[in-house]
Amino acid sequence: MSKPKVAFYWCASCGGCEEAVVDLGPDILKVVEAVDIVFWPVALDFKRSDVESMLDGELTVSFINGAVRSSEQHEMVELLRRKSGLVVAFGSCAHTGGIPGLANLFDRKAMFDEAYFNVPSVVNDEKTVPQEEYEAPEGTLTLPNLWNTVKTLDQVIPVDYYLPGCPPPVNLIAEAVSKILKGELPPRGAVLAPDIALCDECPRKETKPEKMSQKQFKRPHEIMIDPEQCLLAQGLLCLGPITRKGCGAACTTANMPCTGCMGPISNVIDYGMKALSAVASLADSNDEEEIEKILSKIVDPVGTFYRYSLPASLLHRYYQPAAQGGKQS
Amino acid sequence: MSTVNIPSPNGQPKIGVYVCHCGINIAGRVDVKETVAFAKTLPNVTVATEYKFMCSDPGQEMIQKDLRDGKIDRVVVASCSPLMHEPTFRRAMIAADANPFLFQMANIREHVSWVTLDKNAATEKAKALIAAAVKRIVLHRPLEKTRVPVTSDVLVVGGGIAGIHAALTLAEAGRKVYLVEKEPTIGGHMAKFDKTFPTLDCSACILTPKMSAVRAHPNIILWTYSEVAEVEGFVGNFKVKVKRKPRYIKEDLCVGCYECVEACVFKKGITKDEFNVGLSKRRPIYIPFPQATPLVAVIDPETCVQIKRNKCKKPCVDACERDAIDFDQKVEIKEIDVGAIILATGFKTFDASRISRYGYGKYPNIYTSLEVERMVNAAGPTGGEVHLQNGEKPKTVGIVHCVGSRDSKTNAYCSRVCCMYSLKLAHLIKERTEAEVYNFYIDMRTPGKGYEEFYEKLLKENVHFIRGRVAEISDWATIPEEEGKLVIRAEDTLIGAVRRIPVDMVVLSVGMEPHENVDEVRRLFNVSCSHEGWFLERHPKLAPVSTFTDGVFLAGACQGPKDIPDSVAQAGAAAAEALALIDRGYVELEPNTAYLQEEFCSGCKTCLGLCPYGAISFNDEKNISSVNGALCKGCGTCVAACPSGALQQNLFTDEQILHEIEGVISYV
């Protein structure tokens, strides 16, 4: 019997998820022993045509990382979906949009203007911007279309499982692979991580005071962070209470607040709103002005609460009112 | 409740939708047939029908029959507000052996038919609300009300006639009553009156026996010179802290002999006598009036030399044979448990100086009606004589109605009692002085038993009535006859001319207003107020003495201007409501409390500081939060904050509300 076939693919991502696979260390050899990796652009020289030539469903599982924001990525994930029994959204970007998803605060034109004209280090007197088509003597050259909106993987193709994290913790990857190989899978649609928030495994949990409310929120560079006390109790915007555990409290152990890469637990439909609700509730005042003052310390509510999940939010993206000539997608 | 036998072969909910016509209240604006047809198309709806009055017995029986026949297992009634009839339909479900929380109302009367002009828009809105209810009820679960025992003692706040009557009624029924009054004596406004309309009963003669009954009643604990400082708990189980101000007299020793008052270093009054509304002065140690209850002296710390400067010969102490005077008395906090609270905090009279053109406080001989009440009282500062500042009897008196009432600049409402007491004062003044009396009125409002007849009687007594609001009162004479007089200028709307009536004395019939500290008081007891500051009853017609806080009832003028008979009647009603609550022995609490899905709680403690009732604590063993359902009052604040969605609220779970949102918008 032939070994199960596995594909890895990356879309809009930083490459960290690929690193995470390599982070399996010697264990990756066991994986390779158990499966055939038949497609992994970052590491192995297979082509798209190799995938196209497979039978539908031939791949046991595709691990796809990165958000989807271009026509090329769209085509590739649709292709992989067709060829795969299972698709796992791998990492924050595929799961909830991730850091690239913050591009949804802008539209494509604004991004192009910024990248090709406005950045101080850019010299572009000819006003050259990438074109989707270019007539060269050799024929028409094309580039993929960059979407106005960054999407999560499941907004583009049906996804069977999610491995959250930026990048997904190695132990969760190993566990997921082993479950897939053994066929011991939870119901379709599940996030392959414990369904409870980070505080549960945070070593600082014991130091939480009874009353978590804050007169002043602080940013990490503003204080000497106590290495043992609950970070939220120190006034830092630690999103551990809102974020799924499974990372082993990597950030809080390293004396940094949780920024939420593991996404919400299953009871929450919009990570950022729940985070906003919980954090705002802790502003310790009943006076309108003082509330305003305390919360003004949260300078960037979108970036803070949706650092990894803007495309997965109920709003998906920045809204341009029709009156301002807004055109969606 | 016995087991409901609902055959659910495929586990699908079976929803019955019942649309009420409410006569034409709904059907006149909403196309009921169309809403029923629409309801039939909604998922899981197995019965959709309509009826003229769903809240009537036949209407309820329709629901009960369908439940019993197994056609439905959940009920949506589209009719009035849930605040109106939710209890009715829940009871109907219990009677049909169904769980009353598998029920949802769509408010298509108060929120639709009564406020929407366009028939089509009203029908569409009704459909949306029905869709929302249907969508949400799919997620309803059977719930149980918890029963909590009720403390049988009652707190009555305010010792005017309403509070007195309520306290006595409850005490007679064998309940222990705490009667708390902020003044040194009970009696309230009624104790200050001479006669009461329309019977001209002597006010003291009918009130003082009730006051002494309060004092003597074994079931009443009377705390005067005291205020409620704190209220916690909930219906049936209030924990109240009462602040007893020091009166510097040992209440149990004082017999009210006046020896100390007579002995005071001040041989006459030095400060405004509150009971005589400033018409006379009292000493620092005093008894408000001879029938004061309790008949116990009180020392005013603001004026007593000993208390203020600690250097007085203290003749009062020497004079008191019973050693009742105690300058070391301190504020005492009493903690009591009560099952029900009756608010009978009364009113204050309108401050006539707010209407400067009426000259109160500027000209002598302009009095408020309350001052004149004291004046005509035989036990009052003038011994019942009505006289001017110079001691002479007035020959002409003008009585100005509606001062601080029916006036958009002050109070838009009618104070209800002024016409009648003005007539009464007219009668009394005429009786005492034989003066010519002029009543200036806007409308005569005399609805009440024997009231119109009293007006008739006054007309025959040759009292003058001029219909028109008084424009101005001044001493500006334009003709010799007006010299040295107060001139009342008013339009006589019956003859269509401006008249100037020179008088010796003016009585301003001041209206009733809520107390200044009404906001403080209502927050203390968690009751709402109308615009004007009157305590808000739960329903103006059907629950006139209840409030939105279960277990807190209203009596007397704190709920709105009222005369004595109405105050007494309402006090009786409030006492009966309190009794009904207490005698049942338990209260059933709405099950809309918060609950914790433990498996999702990470122990982040976000919720702990948010609960105003201390219902959430931390379970150190499990390292997660824990909700005490008995303390939870069901606001859902913690639920909205819970970052894990681990806390949920019965009847208002995230899913139920999200479904409702989907339902209300998906059909528009």
Added chain:
Amino acid sequence: MSDNDRKQFEPRIIAFFCNWCTYTAADLAGTARMAYSPNVRVIRIMCSGRLDPQFILKAFREGADGVLIGGCHPGDCHYQEGNYKALRRFTLLKRFLNMMGIEKERIRLEWIAASEGDKVQKVINEMTEQVRKLGPLKLEPASQLQPQNDRVSRVEPVTIAEGEAS
């Protein structure tokens, strides 16, 4: 959008009213037959403190053009201070929505006491006109596929086992 279109646009507004003050006030407006525009649909919650900001985005996502929140006046909350918790969340939410480009007129928090039926009428009429002026809120549609993490779509109806509903 032409003036003509604007006239035809009927905004959809979802209101979350607290049981004790604003919902009661809306009932009072009804009893007093104070007609107002039919565009607002009220969802009753026990306290404005129950309002999870997720509900507001959900309403916008489902197609609401505006969201109105009504609670008891400061100091008057039936549950002591739920309305302050609502205010805390609303303060931050407003800033968030502004960053997300949602016009500030689409969301409104009003303190309306049980006796203020007239204020319900006024606020609803005002809000309807404000939102009507803005035109429809056309959010980028949720993708063709239902996101898997949308819990609501997965929720099973509660079934009542025999004997449980006793």
